[in-house]
Amino acid sequence: MADSFESLSKAYGLLYIIRSCEQYIADGRENGLVHGPVHLGIGQEAVAVGVSASLRNSDFVFGNHRSHGHLLALDPDPFRLFSEVLARSSGFSRGSGGSMHLTSPQTGFHGSVPIVAATIPLAVGAALRNKLVNSSDIAVAYFGDGATEEGIFHESLNLASTLSLPVLFVLENNFYSSHLHISQRQPDLPMTRYADAHGIKYRSVNGNDYMNVKDVSSRLISHMRSSPHPVLLECQTYRWLGHVDWRSDVDVGVTRSKYELAQWKSRDCISHLKSFIQTCWPESMSSLVSLENQIKSDVNDAWHRALSSPTPDISTLLAHTYYSN
Amino acid sequence: MQDSTYSDAIRLAFDYLLSNHPDVFVIGQGLWSPWYVGNTMTNLEILYGTDRLIDTPVSEAAVTAAAIGASIAGMRPIVVHPRMDFMLYAFDPIINQAAKWSQIFSSQSKAPLTIRAIINRRGEQGAQHSQSLYHMFASVPGLRVVFPTTPQDAFDFLISSVLSDDPVIYVDDRSLYEEASYLNTIPTVHNLVSLGPKLTTSGLDLTVVTIGRGRVVTREALLKCPEISADTIDLRVLSPCNYEIIYESVQKTGRLVVVDEAWGFSGIASEVVSSVACHSPQIHLKSPPVKYHLPHSAAPTSSTLEDAYYLNSSQLASIMKSLFSL
Numbered sequence: 001m002a003d004s005f006e007s008l009s010k011a012y013g014l015l016y017i018i019r020s021c022e023q024y025i026a027d028g029r030e031n032g033l034v035h036g037p038v039h040l041g042i043g044q045e046a047v048a049v050g051v052s053a054s055l056r057n058s059d060f061v062f063g064n065h066r067s068h069g070h071l072l073a074l075d076p077d078p079f080r081l082f083s084e085v086l087a088r089s090s091g092f093s094r095g096s097g098g099s100m101h102l103t104s105p106q107t108g109f110h111g112s113v114p115i116v117a118a119t120i121p122l123a124v125g126a127a128l129r130n131k132l133v134n135s136s137d138i139a140v141a142y143f144g145d146g147a148t149e150e151g152i153f154h155e156s157l158n159l160a161s162t163l164s165l166p167v168l169f170v171l172e173n174n175f176y177s178s179h180l181h182i183s184q185r186q187p188d189l190p191m192t193r194y195a196d197a198h199g200i201k202y203r204s205v206n207g208n209d210y211m212n213v214k215d216v217s218s219r220l221i222s223h224m225r226s227s228p229h230p231v232l233l234e235c236q237t238y239r240w241l242g243h244v245d246w247r248s249d250v251d252v253g254v255t256r257s258k259y260e261l262a263q264w265k266s267r268d269c270i271s272h273l274k275s276f277i278q279t280c281w282p283e284s285m286s287s288l289v290s291l292e293n294q295i296k297s298d299v300n301d302a303w304h305r306a307l308s309s310p311t312p313d314i315s316t317l318l319a320h321t322y323y324s325n
Numbered sequence: 326m327q328d329s330t331y332s333d334a335i336r337l338a339f340d341y342l343l344s345n346h347p348d349v350f351v352i353g354q355g356l357w358s359p360w361y362v363g364n365t366m367t368n369l370e371i372l373y374g375t376d377r378l379i380d381t382p383v384s385e386a387a388v389t390a391a392a393i394g395a396s397i398a399g400m401r402p403i404v405v406h407p408r409m410d411f412m413l414y415a416f417d418p419i420i421n422q423a424a425k426w427s428q429i430f431s432s433q434s435k436a437p438l439t440i441r442a443i444i445n446r447r448g449e450q451g452a453q454h455s456q457s458l459y460h461m462f463a464s465v466p467g468l469r470v471v472f473p474t475t476p477q478d479a480f481d482f483l484i485s486s487v488l489s490d491d492p493v494i495y496v497d498d499r500s501l502y503e504e505a506s507y508l509n510t511i512p513t514v515h516n517l518v519s520l521g522p523k524l525t526t527s528g529l530d531l532t533v534v535t536i537g538r539g540r541v542v543t544r545e546a547l548l549k550c551p552e553i554s555a556d557t558i559d560l561r562v563l564s565p566c567n568y569e570i571i572y573e574s575v576q577k578t579g580r581l582v583v584v585d586e587a588w589g590f591s592g593i594a595s596e597v598v599s600s601v602a603c604h605s606p607q608i609h610l611k612s613p614p615v616k617y618h619l620p621h622s623a624a625p626t627s628s629t630l631e632d633a634y635y636l637n638s639s640q641l642a643s644i645m646k647s648l649f650s651l
Contacts, residue, residue: 060398094431101429110397111434115421121387122422125394125402132350132376132400139394152417155387162382316431321466322565323427323435323490324518 003211005281011049011210012277013291014076015270018045018069020299021078025068025085025099026246033307034085038099039066039114043208043240046269047172048073050213051140051233054221055108060126060139062119063112065100066172066239070142075107078299082306095312096320117143117150120169124156127165127230136225138166146177148194149185157198157230166228168221169195172207173236176256178243195232207235208269211276238264329508331501334476335365337510338483339403343373346401349487352379352392353405353441361407362443363502385411389440390418393492396438397426401487409442409496410456423492424467439486444498444537446624447631455624457537457587462494463564463596469517470563472496474540476508478523478561485515493517496563498537521567524574528554531645532574532581534597536560538636539584539617545638550646563593568600572608575601579611580648586636589618612648617641 022042028034041048044066052073055061063070068081071092084091085099092102100114110126113119123141130137147153148171160167173191175182195202203220206212213235220231240261242249250258278285319325329337342349355361357370357380370378381388385406392402406412412419419440426436442462446455463470469491473479479497486493525540526547533555535543540559547555556574560566575581581601583594594616601608617636625634 060394062394093429094433096431097429103430103434105434111426111430113422113425113429115417118390118417118422121390121418122394122397124387125391125396126398127394128391129395129398129400132395139398152386152390155382155384156391158382159384159387159391163379320428320430320432322469322518323432323437324516 005277005284008273008277009284009288009291011053011214012273012288013295014049014073015045015210015273016292016295017076017078017299018049018072019270020295021072021081022068024082024299024303026241030246036087036098037244038085039244040241040246041066041069041239043264043268044172044174044237045069046210046213047170047207047235047237048142050210051168051170051217053214054218055140057106057108058137059108060123060137061109062123062140063102063109063142064116064119064144064147065112065114066144067102067112067142068099070112071102071104071109074109075104078302079305082303083309086306087311088306088309089312090306090309117147117153119143120147120153121156121159123167124160124165127160127167128163130166131163131228138168138221138224140168140170142170142172145171145173145175145182145191148191154194157194157200157232160230161198161200164229166224167230168217168224169230169232171232171234173234174239176239176243181256191234192232200230200232202232202234204234204236207237208267208272210269210273240265328505329476331476331479331504332363332365334480334508335483335497336367336369337508338480339366339369340372341510341512342484342487343369343377346487348399348401349403350377350379350400351403351405352381352388353407354381354383355407356380356405362405363499365502385414386418389415390422392438393418393423393436396436397434401437403439403441403487405441407443408445408454409458410453412440412442413458419462419468419492420465424465427491428467435490436492437490439483439493439495441495441497444496446500447635449626449628449631451626452623459494459496459563460587460592463593468492468494468564470494470496471517471520471561472537472563473561474501474504474537474559476504476506480508480510481513481515484512485517485520488514489517491517496537500538501541504541517562520562522558522560522562522570524556524570525559526555526557528556528578530578530580531555531648532571532578533557534560534571534581534583536563536585536587536593538586542586542636542638542641543584546641546645549638549642550651552651553645553649560593560597568597568604571597572601572604576605576608579609581610581614582645582648583614583616584636584641585616585618587619588621589616590621592618594618615644615648617644
């Protein structure tokens with residue numbers, strides 16, 4: 001079915017919000033306003049927005065260290081994201097998590113943590129819950145190519161396959177772990193081989209193409225809801241910034257060069273979707289521009305509100321060590 | 326009235342939980358096999374189905390983490406580790422994920438799972454099949470660690486752990502499985518927040534704090550020294566634990582022995598002794614406190630060496646007598 005202008009401009013707005021928020025966070029980190037480390041996904045936004053187009057609040061989505069976009073795609077609230085990154089009590093995790101521990105259970109985002117691959121089996125467990133209660137909800141785990149080198153990733157695929165669990169493994173392949181190119185870490189073979197090895201269905205898509213991600217994941221998710229089974233979705237993409245914080249990290253690894261970065265920037269997911277919308281609905285460009293302006297203004301406002309929001313009260317220091325007190 | 330054994334009590338607790346709580350399921354290796362878990366789970370998979378008693382691939386880390394994920398999603402899973410030694414594969418899920426989950430999200434989410442960690446020692450099983458590693462988990466904030474030693478506690482604690490909203494490590498010890506006593510099968514659901522040590526015998530001259538099988542060794546040792554009048558306290562809760570009852574007892578007796586069939590360095594016995602020392606400067610001990618625990622060495626294999634390695638009641642009786650120059 002062809003996409004409507006409304007659905008595409010909504011997706012465009014989400015991409016734009018995520019990009020804008022992360023740019024504020026990068027700047028805030030550079031000028032010292034953000035105190036903790038931030039792992040930014042600028043360039044990778046289409047993956048989360050594409051997958052989330054087919055998700056609902058009752059699904060169980062888990063992220064990783066680079067999850068601002070995963071969360072905003074489900075709960076586009078810049079103020080709560082900024083607040084959390086600044087460790088303020090108005091944040092998504094009420095100031096306890098910071099950039100690396102985000103949650104929004106009401107919208108289906110059940111947590112991101114920075115231990116590589118750690119949430120993959122958590123999603124498998126949430127999918128097990130879905131199967132046990134005969135629900136058509138699914139679970140989603142977002143992880144990077146580095147996570148495929150952790151043992152628990154392989155255990156998780158085997159477990160999900162053996163028990164036929166409705167979990168979508170979203171492999172965001174941006175070709176780098178923190179600093180090493182994938183060619184320095186793995187043999188030159190398709191990443192989908194891991195799904196093959198465990199009898200799991202897989203697809204590989206252009207992670208910089210919102211419509212490609214959305215169309216393929218939508219079909220996969222719809223099948224998973226009617227007949228529970230795991231799927232691996234590889235989304236090839238690229239992060240414009242380094243592993244952590246605001247720098248580009250060109251030539252920090254062995255192969256990340258200015259040329260490579262420029263090549264990937266020319267495949268920007270936002271420009272790509274914008275020019276598609278422009279081609280199909282040339283008359284709508286003014287509304288797209290006013291959408292951008294509205295977002296810019298909202299994000300700027302959210303940033304300043306977050307900066308003036310209070311830090312958690314001292315009395316909460318030990319309040320959440322245990323859930324029952 | 327017929328007594329129940331510790332292992333029967335565990336099975337009855339599973340039975341109670343599975344029949345009364347649809348959000349409970351059990352997952353781990355060996356659940357369909359009697360030689361993994363003794364008779365503590367016999368036929369449960371026939372009664373409740375293999376969907377709710379899931380015998381798994383050989384993947385301790387992913388299975389434990391999947392149970393955590395299911396608990397985050399609203400279930401109350403029990404993970405079974407037939408030997409605590411293999412649980413080390415699951416250190417990340419237990420320590421980084423379950424123990425942290427409510428704190429990092431300010432209690433907007435929780436991970437209410439129970440991890441049944443079984444100690445299975447002796448029988449020439451050697452260094453990697455015999456460990457009592459609960460002190461490692463007890464040192465981590467966010468986890469609750471309990472270790473019942475009687476059939477009633479084995480029954481009530483399993484149910485209380487599963488109904489708790491925190492991640493709980495429920496330690497049980499196969500050397501206790503034949504312990505028998507009257508069992509009330511209407512459970513007492515304890516709030517683990519306030520659950521603590523229990524006075525098991527009352528005396529005047531000596532406080533013996535026992536952990537796990539230490540209670541059995543102590544009971545036998547005291548039979549060998551009837552002249553000693555001892556308070557014995559079964560610790561039952563390894564973390565977090567309120568030691569008030571221990572402080573009161575030591576205040577009264579002036580002597581303290583802690584019996585723990587685990588390593589001593591940085592362990593639970595050290596925690597008890599140091600807490601007593603720090604808590605009550607006004608307590609004047611009549612003799613130095615004693616920690617009776619395993620040597621600082623891995624479990625041996627030869628049964629001759631095992632006899633020398635593990636705690637025994639004769640040795641403990643001598644230690645206790647020496648405190649009174651008997």
